Amino acid sequence: MELNLGAHLTGKRGTPDxxxxxxxxxxxxxxxxxxxxxxxxxFAPGARTAWHTHPAGQILYISSGRGRVQxxxxxxxxxxxxxxxxxxAGEKHWHGAAPDCPMQHIAVHTVVGGNxxxxxxxxxxxxxxx
Amino acid sequence: MELNLGAHLTGKRGTPDxxxxxxxxxxxxxxxxxxxxxxxxxFAPGARTAWHTHPAGQILYISSGRGRVQxxxxxxxxxxxxxxxxxxAGEKHWHGAAPDCPMQHIAVHTVVGGNxxxxxxxxxxxxxxx
Numbered sequence: 001m002e003l004n005l006g007a008h009l010t011g012k013r014g015t016p017d018x019x020x021x022x023x024x025x026x027x028x029x030x031x032x033x034x035x036x037x038x039x040x041x042x043f044a045p046g047a048r049t050a051w052h053t054h055p056a057g058q059i060l061y062i063s064s065g066r067g068r069v070q071x072x073x074x075x076x077x078x079x080x081x082x083x084x085x086x087x088x089a090g091e092k093h094w095h096g097a098a099p100d101c102p103m104q105h106i107a108v109h110t111v112v113g114g115n116x117x118x119x120x121x122x123x124x125x126x127x128x129x130x
Numbered sequence: 131m132e133l134n135l136g137a138h139l140t141g142k143r144g145t146p147d148x149x150x151x152x153x154x155x156x157x158x159x160x161x162x163x164x165x166x167x168x169x170x171x172x173f174a175p176g177a178r179t180a181w182h183t184h185p186a187g188q189i190l191y192i193s194s195g196r197g198r199v200q201x202x203x204x205x206x207x208x209x210x211x212x213x214x215x216x217x218x219a220g221e222k223h224w225h226g227a228a229p230d231c232p233m234q235h236i237a238v239h240t241v242v243g244g245n246x247x248x249x250x251x252x253x254x255x256x257x258x259x260x
Contacts (some may be wrong), residue, residue, distance in 0.1 A: 001199070001201040001222055003214070005212075005213050007212070013239050029189045030216075031186075031240075032201040034219075056163050057163045059161050069131070071131040074131070079151070080136065083133060083137075084133070085132070086131065088131065088162070089164075091131060097146075098215045107166060108168060108189075
C-alpha cells in the first residue's frame, strides 16, 4: 500500500504542444499491476486539450466546475461536476473548461507499451466555440 | 464516447456483508476496452469496508472528508481529501471514514475474470479504533 498525500503534490504546467490555455497536471497514482494511471487536471476558463486518442480509452470524473467534451464528428457536450465521461480506445476527442468557468477532472487511463495518449492538432476557436 | 451524468446517478446501499455502518455506492463507469471500473463511495462517520483484497489492485482518490486506511500488519493511516491510496494486487486492507467525519472516495480497479474484490471478515471496533 502506498499513500500519495495531496498536501505534497506538485503541479506541472500542461505543455502548449498538447494544450491551449492554462492547464495544470498533477500525477496522482500509477497502479503497477495493471498499468492504470490517475491524474488530476485543472483547466482555466477557455483552456482545453488538443485533439487526441487513448490506446486503451480513458475515464474522466469531473471533480469540479463546468466544461466541454467533444468526439470527432459529434456535437460538443457540456460536462459538470459529478459527471463521468467514458472514452473508447482510439476515439478522437478533446476536453476542457467552459469559456466562463474553470473545470477540474480526474483522468484514468491504461498505459499500453509505455504510451497513454496520441496527440494531434489543437482545437480551433471555432471548434471550441461549438 | 459515453456520458454518465451525475445528476442521474442512483446510489446503492453498501451491503452489511461487506461494510460496517452506512455506506452508499454509485457506479460511475466501466471502460469496456480495459475492464477498468470506477465507483464513488460515501462513508458516514464510523463506517468502513470489511477486510478485502483486489485481484489487480485498486486506486482510491479521496474526494472529500477524512478517513482511515490500513494494510494488514501495518499501522492505521489517516487519509484526507486530495490524497491517493494505491493498493497492490492481493494486499489485504480496509478503508473507511473517520469516527467523527464522513469520507468519500473515487475507487478505480481492474476486473479480472468478472471479479474485482475478494471479501473477508469485518473490521472489528478494536482494529477500527487503531
